[in-house]
Amino acid sequence: MLLYQKIQKYIQTHIANGELAIGDKLPSERALQEHFNSTRITVREALNRLEAEGLIYSQKRRGWFVTPNKLKWRPATKVNFYQLAQEQGFTPNTHVLSIEKQENVSLNQHFSGDTLYKIERVRSLDGRPIMFEQINCDASRFDDLESQPLNGSITTIMTSHYHVDINNEECVISVTVLPDDVAKSLEKNSGAPCLKVIRQRFESSGILIDYNIEYWLHDAIEMIVIGQ
Amino acid sequence: MLLYQKIQKYIQTHIANGELAIGDKLPSERALQEHFNSTRITVREALNRLEAEGLIYSQKRRGWFVTPNKLKWRPATKVNFYQLAQEQGFTPNTHVLSIEKQENVSLNQHFSGDTLYKIERVRSLDGRPIMFEQINCDASRFDDLESQPLNGSITTIMTSHYHVDINNEECVISVTVLPDDVAKSLEKNSGAPCLKVIRQRFESSGILIDYNIEYWLHDAIEMIVIGQ
DNA sequence: CAGTGGTCTAGACCACGAT
DNA sequence: TCGTGGTCTAGACCACTGG
Numbered sequence: 001m002l003l004y005q006k007i008q009k010y011i012q013t014h015i016a017n018g019e020l021a022i023g024d025k026l027p028s029e030r031a032l033q034e035h036f037n038s039t040r041i042t043v044r045e046a047l048n049r050l051e052a053e054g055l056i057y058s059q060k061r062r063g064w065f066v067t068p069n070k071l072k073w074r075p076a077t078k079v080n081f082y083q084l085a086q087e088q089g090f091t092p093n094t095h096v097l098s099i100e101k102q103e104n105v106s107l108n109q110h111f112s113g114d115t116l117y118k119i120e121r122v123r124s125l126d127g128r129p130i131m132f133e134q135i136n137c138d139a140s141r142f143d144d145l146e147s148q149p150l151n152g153s154i155t156t157i158m159t160s161h162y163h164v165d166i167n168n169e170e171c172v173i174s175v176t177v178l179p180d181d182v183a184k185s186l187e188k189n190s191g192a193p194c195l196k197v198i199r200q201r202f203e204s205s206g207i208l209i210d211y212n213i214e215y216w217l218h219d220a221i222e223m224i225v226i227g228q
Numbered sequence: 229m230l231l232y233q234k235i236q237k238y239i240q241t242h243i244a245n246g247e248l249a250i251g252d253k254l255p256s257e258r259a260l261q262e263h264f265n266s267t268r269i270t271v272r273e274a275l276n277r278l279e280a281e282g283l284i285y286s287q288k289r290r291g292w293f294v295t296p297n298k299l300k301w302r303p304a305t306k307v308n309f310y311q312l313a314q315e316q317g318f319t320p321n322t323h324v325l326s327i328e329k330q331e332n333v334s335l336n337q338h339f340s341g342d343t344l345y346k347i348e349r350v351r352s353l354d355g356r357p358i359m360f361e362q363i364n365c366d367a368s369r370f371d372d373l374e375s376q377p378l379n380g381s382i383t384t385i386m387t388s389h390y391h392v393d394i395n396n397e398e399c400v401i402s403v404t405v406l407p408d409d410v411a412k413s414l415e416k417n418s419g420a421p422c423l424k425v426i427r428q429r430f431e432s433s434g435i436l437i438d439y440n441i442e443y444w445l446h447d448a449i450e451m452i453v454i455g456q
Numbered sequence: 457c458a459g460t461g462g463t464c465t466a467g468a469c470c471a472c473g474a475t
Numbered sequence: 476t477c478g479t480g481g482t483c484t485a486g487a488c489c490a491c492t493g494g
Contacts, residue, residue, distance in 0.1 A: 002463070028479065039465055040480090041269065049419045053405045061472050061480050070402065076455025168456040174298065175403055175423055175446035177281045189481080191277045193421060193446075195403055218403035218421075225453050227304025228396040230482070256460060267484055268461090289461050289491050417462080 007036055007046035015055060015066055023126070026056060026064040052193065054219035059187050070222040071125060075171050075197070080153040081123060090125040094151040097121060097185065101139055110200070110211045113138035117145050119154070122185050129186040130220035132178075137210040158209065167204035173197050175218065182215050193218040235264055235274035243283060243294055251354070254284060254292040280421065282447035287415050298450040299353060303399050303425070308381040309351060318353040322379040325349060325413065329367055338428070338439045341366040345373050347382070350413050357414040358448035360406075365438040386437065395432035401425050403446065410443050421446040 001009075014020045027035070032043045047064055050056045057067050071088060085092035097120040104116050119135040135154060139145070141162070148157045158164040176196050183190045197214040229237075242248045255263070260271045275292055278284045285295050299316060313320035325348040332344050347363040363382060367373070369390070376385045386392040404424050411418045425442040 004463080030479080039467085041466095042464060044480090045463080049405070052419060052421050054403070058480080062474090063479070075453065166456075168454065171451075171453040171455070173401070173451040173453065174449075175282070175421065177277070191280060193280050193403065221402075223399075223401040225303065225399045225401065226396065227399070228394075232482080258460080267486085269485095270483060272461090273482080286461080290493090291460070 003036065003038055004042050004045040004049070007032060007038070007043060008049055010036075011046070011050060012055065020066050022066050022068045024066050026066070028063070051219075057217070057219055058189065060189055062187075067219045068126060068128065070220060071130070072222050072224055074224045074226070075199070076169065076226065078155060078166070080155060082153065085125055091127075093124040093127070095122045095124070096150045099146050099150060110136075110208050111138050112207075113140045115139040117142060119145075119150060120185075121150070125220070128220075130217045131214060132182045132185050133212055133214045135210055135212045138208075141209075154210075164209055165203055166201050166209060169199055169201040171197050171199050173223070178215055186215075186217065188217070195221060195223075231264065231266055232270050232273040232277070235260060235266070235271060236277055238264075239274070239278060240283065248294050250294050250296045252294050254294070256291070279447075285445070285447055286417065288417050290415075295447045296354065296356065298448060299358070300450050300452060302452045302454070303427070304397065304454065306383060306394070308383060310381065313353055319355075321352045321355070323350045323352070324378045327374050327378060338364075338436050339366050340435075341368045343367040345370060347373075347378060348413075349378070353448070356448075358445045359442060360410045360413050361440055361442045363438055363440045366436075369437075382438075392437055393431055394429050394437060397427055397429040399425050399427050401451070406443055414443075414445065416445070423449060423451075 011020070011026065020026065026032075029040050029043050029047070033040050036043070047056065047058075051058060054067055054070075056064050058064050069088075071085060071090065073084065081094070082092050099117060099119045101115055102118055104111055104114050117135070117137050117139050121133050121135070122129050123131040123133070137145075142158070145157075148161065155166065159166065174196050176194060178186065178188055178190065178192045178194050180190045183192055195216040195218055197216065199210075199212045199214065201209045203209055239248070239254065248254065254260075257268050257271050257275070261268050264271070275284065275286075279286060282295055282298075284292050286292050297316070299313060299318065301312065309322070310320050327345060327347045329343055330346055332339055332342050345363070345365050345367050349361050349363070350357050351359045351361070365373075369392075370386070373385075376389065383394065387394065402424050404422060406414065406416055406418065406420045406422050408418045411420055423444040423446055425444065427438075427440045427442065429437045431437055
């Protein structure tokens with residue numbers, strides 16, 4: 001067995017038998033290096049593989065930690081983030097990074113209005129930032145949106161306050177890496193793998209309600225999709 | 229700018245301007261190392277990041293190549309792999325690794341029958357293996373399945389020959405790494421990131437038709453999901 | 457058989473986090 | 476300030492691929 005595999009197995013075992021619990025910090029890279037009479041390169045090879053596997057994660061310059069359970073998410077249902085997270089035993093939080101109006105240029109293929117709202121938020125579970133989202137919608141349709149409580153469910157605001165009826169949505173899902181600015185917002189190193197979701201939601205008239213880009217940490221989410 | 233980022237940018241640029249086209253082999257790690265007066269560790273840092281990004285991929289001990297376009301896949305529709313691939317300009321292929329009957333033990337929570345078929349296949353686009361799947365179904369429901377052409381659409385066989393009506397399906401999607409045996413089948417290094425999809429399909433009676441596990445290379449697929 | 461990627465050693469310096 | 480992870484150097488040997 002290769003050395004990095006031994007290190008991997010060692011950590012896997014300690015997690016499996018509970019000596020390392022969810023959220024715990026792993027020994028430092030140098031401590032592991034000494035324990036295995038090895039080098040940091042090899043230790044980091046093992047850590048990187050465990051990270052790809054989703055067993056551990058790193059926060060920039062703070063260290064390596066045992067990954068919590070994944071949030072099970074059904075994108076096609078209207079259950080909101082707070083409810084979903086709480087049902088699964090997490091303490092959710094949403095931090096609004098920014099809301100601004102901008103001219104409809106880059107997204108003009110999507111919206112008919114000439115001014116858009118752009119909202120950026122970070123969502124956390126038990127204090128761990130796991131998702132960044134950018135929400136784009138028509139400013140004329142959602143007049144004075146900035147005065148609404150934007151750290152809650154935007155969907156609820158849209159349906160209750162603006163009387164939008166969300167009829168259907170389309171998600172495009174791919175695996176890629178966090179853009180640098182998103183990585184910073186999520187306290188991750190640049191280049192961290194993620195699940196990217198582009199969501200478009202429509203009214204029954206066919207009009208586009210919002211166009212959203214979400215970046216989920218790859219180890220923080222499990223999507224459940226029902227077809228037909 | 230960091231050295232590995234310079235190397236990354238160099239390769240990105242060469243891909244963007246077409247000097248490196250889809251499927252092309254990159255210069256060897258040692259050639260890149262010399263070109264940047266650096267070391268293989270740093271070169272490999274850059275290559276690993278480009279791989280995570282999906283721009284390049286490696287085949288075990290053969291080298292690094294420019295990633296082809298992603299297959300756009302709508303899991304909830306019944307369009308089969310061949311048709312989908314051809315519509316998008318790929319030449320698809322399916323290789324059946326094995327078909328065997330086994331006792332219903334590990335999956336007994338899913339099927340009522342006491343014997344199951346287990347089929348393992350690898351699917352390729354333009355000669356590149358991109359997906360491994362294991363199909364499990366009830367042997368009594370699909371009598372003599374091994375005499376059917378298993379390198380085509382199993383769905384078509386089930387509907388046409390066995391008169392199954394597929395009513396709905398549930399997919400559970402997560403990001404993880406290829407298990408070692410799957411990595412070998414796909415000519416990848418162990419630890420390669422992937423999209424794992426567990427699909428269950430049901431008849432309108434609610435009976436489970438098949439229980440499938442799919443591993444897609446993370447850079448080979450883009451899923452499109454329609455909700456409501 | 458030559459060249460490639462896969463694994464590994466034994467160090468180093470720096471920026472940032474915790475305290 | 477000290478310890479951490481992030482980046483980087485300068486090598487080495489081995490297993491496998493391809494010619």
